[in-house]
Amino acid sequence: MGVFERNLTIKRVPTVLSNYQEEDGGSASENIGCGRNCLGKCCLLVLRLPLYSYKKVDQDVKENGSAYPADQKPPISFLHDLLLGQWEDRVRRGLFRYDVTLCETKVIPGRYGFIAQLNEGRHLKKRPTEFRVDQVLQPFDDNKFNFTKVGQEEALFRFEPSNDCMAHYFPSAPVSPESNSPNIIAINVSPIEYGHVLLIPRIFDCLPQMIDHASFLTALCFAKEAADPFFRVGYNSLGAFATINHLHFQAYYLQVPFPSEKAPTQKISEAKGIPNHGVVISQLLKYPVRGLVFEGGNTIKDLSDAVASSCICLQSRNVPFNVLISDCGKRVYLFPQCYAEKQARGQVSQDILGTQVNPAVWEISGHIVLKRREDFDNASEEYAWKLLSEVSLSEERFTLVKKIVLEASGLQEICADANNIKKDAEQGTLRELYGPAPCLLKDHGFAVR
DSSP, rough: SSSOSOEEEEEEOOOOSSOOSSSTTOOOOOOSSSSSSSSSHHTTTTTTEEEEEOOOOSSSSTTHHHSSSOOOOOOSIIIIIIHHHHHHHHHHOOSSSSSSSGEEEEOSSSOOOOEEEGGGGGOOOOOOOEEOSOSSSSOOTTSOGGGSSSGGGGGEEEEEOSSSSSSSSEEEOOOOOOOOOOOEEEOOSSOOOTEEEEETTTGGOOOOOOOOOHHHHHHHHHHOOOOOOTTTEEEETTTTOOOSSSSOOOEOOOHHHHHHHHOOEEEEEOOOOOSOOHHHHHEEEEOOOOOOOEEOSSSSHHHHHHHHHHHHHHHHOOEEEEEOOOOOGGGEEEEOHHHHHHHHTTTOHHHTTTTTTTOOOEEEEEEEEESSSHHHTTTOOOHHHHHHTTTBHHHHHHHHHHHHHHHTEEEEEOOGGGEEEOOOOOHHHHHHHHHHHOOOETTTTEEEO
């Protein structure tokens, strides 16, 4: 038996991530595949998508956050020209359910600068369904919505490792039956922010929503290839407000620091022996949600393996969690959480439940999407702290999670020491790149007001 007891359920409505999520949705085509121009094998094998193949990941982690040395340029600006360029093309084609750039957003005054967005257009339209919150691992069910049923126009490009030490870009490349199951980048039709996309690893394999080593490495490479600290990648497990049981990561571009990125940390780990993979684990301090931070690693794979091994252990022990990949893939936040459990037990206050906020990775990281005007107008740091505190594990349960993570990562705990505390002003690259939180930022048509 895992950390949580069984048989907890709540009524909730899954977030619509695709225009094809309704059972009767879809486009008509009599020429190819199943007739829906979907992303399953029936149709995708005759589709020519753009392909970005990134260089192999056995090189050391670069200090400048780029996947390339200073004297070598990528074949295309991965973030701005490819990802955001393709995303804006889908905006022009009217594939999104609303214009997220028109949503009001503000940085809440206070120490951390929590970010509040009013997104009344994200109210959900699908009928309520039973959603299990007590099982992190659940089998894939082909009868339910999954991303192979997404329309091809929602797909942006493929994201694959190259066969050599160079990156390549192909504006049009077929998916052959002999090739491996492709990694697909697709839009989220109900975006939280500018450039909101989904990374769907090995789409033909129909993997359930659970971390594995290969897929997490792909997500880390995705963040690294973007080479921009304002582009973050997130993951929600089942039981931690993932709404589709088909493996996917989310990512978007927001040109302000997340509050979690500004919180002080305290180192809690040291290597057990030789060889030393160079990964360091710290815990967040003075933040409403207890969490762990992974940094370092002799290579990006070292960092990826430490995080993935930790997530795999938490999954096997039925502990829901959220993951934020930050700082171009050089820093990873792991948040075990219990909000859905408390909600099912009736242990969340009515004023918090009334906001209809389901705190997943973005909310926990400090970007809170609100659905009611009164909540947005009255949003304060005290409110954000109260909401997120409901998510956090108790000190006792968090101590158990730390032991699980340290063991899974091949590290051992060190005694708490004030000298190991890294204050927010000393956070290095992120603070240098971000500077103080601005009151007005504009980029690619997005404004924080």
